[in-house]
Structure formats: C-alpha cells, structure tokens
Amino acid sequence: KHQALARSVSSRPCCAMADDWDPFADPADVAAAVAPEPVSGSGSLGGGAERRQVDDIFAALDELDTPKVPSSEGPTSTTSELISELFEADDADESALRTAFEPVVAAFAEDWKVNFMLWQRALSLLMDKDERAKRPHLFGLLVDQQCGLFEHPSLGRSMNEVATDVPADGSSDGLVIFLLGWGGGIVRDLDDSVAAYQETYPAATIVRVACNMKASFGMRCACAYGIIAATRAWAAAVAAPALAPPRLLVHLFSNSGFMTWTEMLQSWEVLSSCKEPHGALAGRLPPMADVLRGVVLDSSCNFDVAVDACIQSAVQSMAGFIYQVAASDHDGSEAAKKAADLKGRKAKLLLLAADSPVKAHLATKPTELLTEQSNADAAIVHRMEPPVAMQFIYSRDDTIISSTGIEDYIAGVLARPNRTGLEPPISLVFEHSVHVFHKVKHREAYWQSVREFASSVLAA
Numbered sequence: 001k002h003q004a005l006a007r008s009v010s011s012r013p014c015c016a017m018a019d020d021w022d023p024f025a026d027p028a029d030v031a032a033a034v035a036p037e038p039v040s041g042s043g044s045l046g047g048g049a050e051r052r053q054v055d056d057i058f059a060a061l062d063e064l065d066t067p068k069v070p071s072s073e074g075p076t077s078t079t080s081e082l083i084s085e086l087f088e089a090d091d092a093d094e095s096a097l098r099t100a101f102e103p104v105v106a107a108f109a110e111d112w113k114v115n116f117m118l119w120q121r122a123l124s125l126l127m128d129k130d131e132r133a134k135r136p137h138l139f140g141l142l143v144d145q146q147c148g149l150f151e152h153p154s155l156g157r158s159m160n161e162v163a164t165d166v167p168a169d170g171s172s173d174g175l176v177i178f179l180l181g182w183g184g185g186i187v188r189d190l191d192d193s194v195a196a197y198q199e200t201y202p203a204a205t206i207v208r209v210a211c212n213m214k215a216s217f218g219m220r221c222a223c224a225y226g227i228i229a230a231t232r233a234w235a236a237a238v239a240a241p242a243l244a245p246p247r248l249l250v251h252l253f254s255n256s257g258f259m260t261w262t263e264m265l266q267s268w269e270v271l272s273s274c275k276e277p278h279g280a281l282a283g284r285l286p287p288m289a290d291v292l293r294g295v296v297l298d299s300s301c302n303f304d305v306a307v308d309a310c311i312q313s314a315v316q317s318m319a320g321f322i323y324q325v326a327a328s329d330h331d332g333s334e335a336a337k338k339a340a341d342l343k344g345r346k347a348k349l350l351l352l353a354a355d356s357p358v359k360a361h362l363a364t365k366p367t368e369l370l371t372e373q374s375n376a377d378a379a380i381v382h383r384m385e386p387p388v389a390m391q392f393i394y395s396r397d398d399t400i401i402s403s404t405g406i407e408d409y410i411a412g413v414l415a416r417p418n419r420t421g422l423e424p425p426i427s428l429v430f431e432h433s434v435h436v437f438h439k440v441k442h443r444e445a446y447w448q449s450v451r452e453f454a455s456s457v458l459a460a
Contacts, residue, residue, distance in 0.1 A: 055217040057267040058278060060224040065280040079107050079114055083121055091135045101141050105152045108145075112158065118142070119325045126322070127347060132357060143361050146321065147314045148213055148373065159221040161187045161210040164229045165194050173203035174237040174244030175458065176230045176291075178264070180257035181210045182299070182436045184317030192439060193251065196447050200454070205233035211256035214373055219260060223267045228280055235282035246286060249454060251296040253436045254401055258301040258376045265384040289386040294457035296391045296450060299398060299436045301376035302405030310370040311362045313400050318358060319351040378409055387418045389457045390425035393446065395433035403429070426453065 082104050089100040108114040124131045125139045132139050144150040166172070177197055179190045187208045194206050207226045212219035230248065237244035252261050265288065271278065272285040305313075327344035330336035351358055362370065390413065394406045414424060428449045430442055439446045 055220065057220055057224060057270050060217065060220040060267075061228070061278045061280040063221055064224050064228065079104075079111075079117065082107060083114075083118055087121060087135075087138070089138070091137050094137050097137055097141065101138075101145075101150075102152060105145060105150065109152075109157055115146075116325055116328070119146075119322065120329050123322075123326060123343075123347065126357065127350060129357070139357070140361050143318075143358050146318050147362065149365065149369065157217045159218045159225070160212045161208075162222055162225045163187045163208040165198070165206040165208070166233070167203050167205075170236070171203055172205055172233045172236040172244065173201075174234060175201055175204040175247045175249065176233050177201070177204050177206045178226055178248065178250045178252075178261075179206065179208045180250065180252040180260040180264075181208065182254035183211045183256040183313060184320045185253070185436070186210055192443075196439075196450070197454075200451055201458075205229060209260055211260065214256075214259050215263065219263050220267060222260065223264045224280070226264065227268065227271060227285060228282070231277075231282040231285060234286075246291045247293050247458060248288075248291045249294050249296075249458065250292070251450075252298065252300055254299045255301050255305070255374060255376045258297070258381070261295075262377050262380050265381060269384065288384075292386050292388050294389040294391070294453065295385070296393065296453065297406075298393045298438065299395075299401050300392075300406065301378065301409050302401045303376045303378040303409060304405060305371055305374045305401070307367045307370050309400050309402070310374040311359055313374065314362055314370075315351055315356055315358050316400075319348045322351060323348045376409070378412060382412055382416055387416070387422055389423070389453070391450070391453045392425055392427045393429075393438055393449070394427075395430040395435075395438065397432050398435050400435045 082100075086097075086100045086104055089097045091097060104114065104118060108118065119142070122139070122142050125135060125142070126132070141150060145152075179193050181187065181190060187210050190208045194208065197204060197206055207229045209222045209226060212222050230246075234246040237246070250261060252258055268285065268288050271281070272287045274285075277284050323344040325344075326347045327341045329343075330340040350356060392406060392410060394401070394403055396403045410425060410427070413419065428438075428446070430438060433441050
C-alpha cells in the first residue's frame, strides 16, 4: 500500500537516465485540470456528508487506503490493438482520429506502460519528417496528450512517483521533510537531497513527491500520501513529545513543486479542521501553523510565466520521457542497449533543437492555455501559508522561471499582513546556473546555505 512507512516508490518506475542527462523542466507538463473548490470548516467524516466532491482529499485518502493488486502482465493485446487502430485511422478525419485516441488515453490512465508503448510506436513520427508529414494530426494529438493539453476525464487521476525515506532503526525525532519535485523529474532526481538531509537529520522522515498534473486528483493523492507519512512519523515520535515535537520542513522545486505545495496547503487545512481523523491517518492532523518551520524554494515561483518559457519547459520535460522510451527499447544485449541509448539521445536533441517539431506544434496553441496551466497560484499560498522563515534559491540566467518573476513573488511575500515584524526571506542567488540543478552545479554553496537555514529554523 502506498502509505507503508518504508522507502517506497509508487505508480511509475525510476527509469535509468544517461549520466549527462539533466531532466530539468517545468512547469508546462501539467494538465489544465479544473481544481475543486477548497473546503473549509470542521466536520465529521461520518456518513460521507462532508465529502463535497468525488475527487476531494477524502477520496484521495480512500484511494490510498484501498489495497491494490498490481498487475504483472502489463498492457494487454487489446491495448496493442487499440494503438494499431489509432495509427490506422484516417489522419484527415480529425473526429475519427480523436475517437480512436480516447480509448488509448483511457488505457494509459490505468497503466503508465501504455504510454511507453504508444511512444515507441510514435518515435518515427517524431524523428522522420516524412512520416510526420503523413500523420500531422496524430502527431499533434500525441504531443497534446504528453504535454497535458488533451482533455480527457481519465488524465491526471494516476499519482506519479512518491517515496518515503525513514530512519534505518524505525525511530522518529518528529521531523518530517517534504521534497516536492519539478516537472519532468522523478524521485531519484532527489536522491542527493535525501542524502544531504539525512547526513544532518538521520532521524527525520523524508517524503519525496514527483510532479503531477496541476490541481489533479493524482496531485491530491500525492498530497494525501505525504500527509499520511507525516502523521505516522509523528505518531511514532509521540513517546517522547518533549524531545520530538512534530515539525515540518518543506523544500520545493520550480513551479511544479509550488503547485504541489499549493494543493498540500488546501488539503491540510481541510483535514486538520475535521473533528475526527480519517481512518488512513495515524492521528489528528495538527494545524499547519503548529508544525511548519520553514520553506525552501528552489527556482520558484513565477505567477506570470512567459509563453516562450512555457514551451521550452514542456519540451524539456517531454525530452526526458522520450529519451527513456527510446533508450529502454532493446533486447538486453550490450549492442542493443548502446543503439537504444544513441537513439534516445538523438530524439532528445531533436526535441530540444530550435526547429523542434514539438516546439512548432506548441507554438500554435493559445497563449492563455499554455500560461494558465504553467503559472503558480500565488494568491492561494499568500493567503494560506503560515508566517515562517523562507529561503529562495535561484539564478539570474534561468530561462524557465525568471529571476524577476521570483523577485515579484518575494515582494508579495513581504507584503503579507501576517508577516509584519518578521525577518524577510533570505536568498541565495547565482549569476549562472541551471534550472533546479543549483544543488548539483553549485553543490557546496547550495547545501551549506540550506543546512544553515534548516538549522536555524528547526532550532527555533
């Protein structure tokens, strides 16, 4: 089960990446799903009367509290037939093409491997312009689906990768650290962050969350996963509350991490205001203001992302996935692995090139669609985030989340009424770096600064 307090990864496997591949991307790989209205006020969970919507945080907790029986068979022959029917559909008949595409998307929502199958078949459309010219509408649908622009009720329901790292001896000192990842990243991209925190806080519980579609049920499930892990860590520390008070430190990356934090704040408020805890939780969830000690924002956030940055972000995120698709398609022999890796690198370079066919397709989309799904919902966080210490880490040359956008957000933080009299946030600014990879490019300066920040806020 997802909430098992052990190091675990759910929903998608951690696929191997090339040594020199940085899957930095964000924020445009999220879907424009409609967020349910946040629920406020207290209430009992009895009878389901408090469950305002099908996809609210209670439904997410129910989803994680239901035992799952994973399939070992993978996609069925029926799925292969659906993909074949899609590629045989008349590309000139957009209505028929969409009709053929919808069952494939529904199958993908149930099993992530379907998307690998789909793109292994579609690589020729990406890499061969003559093939692409024969099926331009199919290629557009595939890109839309990958970038979260294809509207379908099944999309966004699956939770992306999550992981919980607990002390080896099972103890807990009451400290929980949330690492909220960026668009296109996987939980293994946060291994270095886990190691850095464990070196200083060996008894902490560390929860990693890969990005999910913006405001989606999958994102809500990821938040539920983090909340479950936190309550269990705090329940384990209850034996010595004076020595192990419940504390939470949040370290988020780019706009996708900020979107997860936005959803977390809303979900947390609902659950902490309930009279009785949900059965999936290990106890009452304390108010966020009682446990939050600090927030580290890496390359985040921007509530007014330029459309060019949205497109570049979507392409970079997709490039990481396409590399994995191509590089994993081999028979296991060393020669086949090398050939697949080379094919993956070529596909990646094609996607990132100035004349990228994916960039060209996304450029035809309405600006409002691309920017709305990419922008951070700063107003919600300004309203809901408790007044705690904050650290911003960013670079002047970031082409995804601009330094001016981050500084505009910092100005909004300073203007919050609940921060009157507090010390202003601290900032670590690099002139030259790589989006969300400051922790790699400037490792020593980065982690020294984060350690000093965490030490000060957790001591207080």
